[in-house]
Amino acid sequence: MPHQKLDYAAKIRECGCRLTPQRELILDAVCEGGGHTTVDEIFARVRARSKAVNLATVYRTLDFLCDMGLVVCAEIDGHRVFEIASARPHHHLVCQACGRVERLDHEMFQTLFNQIERQRGFKVEMKHLVLFGLCQDCRNRED
Amino acid sequence: MPHQKLDYAAKIRECGCRLTPQRELILDAVCEGGGHTTVDEIFARVRARSKAVNLATVYRTLDFLCDMGLVVCAEIDGHRVFEIASARPHHHLVCQACGRVERLDHEMFQTLFNQIERQRGFKVEMKHLVLFGLCQDCRNRED
């Protein structure tokens, strides 16, 4: 039920911006990624559908979509990764051994963030964190 | 009482590596930063003392010091930042409005990380997180 294309279209036009085929293609490409998607992957996916889209446009559009709040960006190992901003904020656990990515609900973090707010007066605004570590399987394998 | 230069020297030599003037200068420069320091800042600080040190050496040395565990590295807003690895792991709160950086003890995080480990079997290995948000002062100012 969430995240219809119409939502995006409306949100974009709301602020006087335009809905171009490029923006739709790039938004789709980020969606298809499921989880984290790099600029390269997005560009490749877009190019598979239309040779005419330029890499600079991908960069500019991703910036734009982040500003609009439709896409979120994180940094993993020095590389930017993108993901559709979901209604339910969440975070990721990335295994340093096998690279697997697990999703983690925001709830637990919110508890911590509230605690920080009470103790320090600092309001944390992180919709998307990436935590590195070792997944269950790799921990077993290491023993 | 911790982190004497001798500690560093010993740790470095322990593994057959060498303690060079460059490495000392760069380590000092990271120390002087107090909190997060960018490559540029480190390079500038080093150059203020010795014109002969090369930027490539700074990069190589920072890599080396991170591998040795003497320095930790984080990513803020697409830029790498470095800090002396302290005995007591901690994190940072960065205000998106004024840029102020506050230190946050690891304790609260450990509770969360333990919870994640129990629930998901995933062992988080983050010694150093950067959380963005709004500090007390800026929140008051915004109202």
Next chain:
DNA sequence: ATTACTGCAAAGGATTTGCATGTGA
């Protein structure tokens, strides 16, 4: 005396920018 480390310069990759053209509203 080794061989790790450094300086230098050049290469590399990712991202941004200027400008003329195209196109959605």
Next chain:
DNA sequence: TCACATGCAAATCCTTTGCAGTAAT
């Protein structure tokens, strides 16, 4: 129509690398 968005190519920024020379142990 007309400002916003795009394509193209060049520029820029940050970081890494190859290699010959230097210096720590």
